[in-house]
């Protein structure tokens with residue numbers, strides 16, 4: 001469960017989010033809106049990367065201001081730019097790096113890494129340099145590094161931006177199959193078509209909050 005209570009975020013001279021109050025118990029929540037409307041900031045609030053200037057964000061019963069480290073261990077976050085998340089030389093090492101704090105045996109780390117790379121179609125690239133992957137493959141690698149930690153909530157900021165149609169569908173299928181709650185910021189409206197709920201942000205405010213068809217319809221209207 002994710003809850004925002006009268007959340008304002010001010011960055012520099014700008015009011016980026018303006019008094020948002022919302023509870024998100026649904027399993028798949030999408031977020032759409034114009035460039036600069038505050039979507040990424042909203043996403044970053046959920047794992048404590050961004051802090052409210054006033055108001056409160058509660059995730060899994062924890063206040064993000066007081067428990068940011070605990071929340072980050074339970075909320076996986078996928079950035080738009082996968083290069084921001086790749087830290088190790090090879091694909092397998094990068095995924096294994098995510099597991100370093102778990103205190104697992106070498107064999108268990110290896111088993112989990114191979115399992116997740118197989119699941120997302122990167123097993124044959126396990127020993128390749130991570131920075132030689134294509135943009136889409138890097139996005140899948142970032143996803144592997146997050147999913148191997150089995151987060152309770154997954155937040156994705158434009159996860160299909162670099163993906164071709166086949167890989168976008170793979171991400172859509174993956175989202176359908178996940179048992180975790182997912183919050184997805186996206187300009188890829190097709191990705192959100194079968195979500196449980198979609199929020200539309202406009203200049204830091206929620207201007208629509210509905211099932212996908214109605215929310216996307218509202219978004220098209222304000223963008224026309």
Ligand SMILES: Nc1ncnc2c1ncn2[C@@H]1O[C@H](COP(=O)(O)OP(=O)(O)OP(=O)(O)O)[C@@H](O)[C@H]1O
Nearest residue numbers: 011012014016033034035036037038039040041042
């Ligand atoms: N650190 C910062 N300092 C000042 N302003 C910022 C900062 N970070 C973001 N902003 C501003 O906050 C507003 C919202 O940014 P945000 O990235 O949340 O929007 P967005 O809806 O995700 O946009 P996009 O669709 O382009 O990714 C933008 O006008 C941005 O310039």
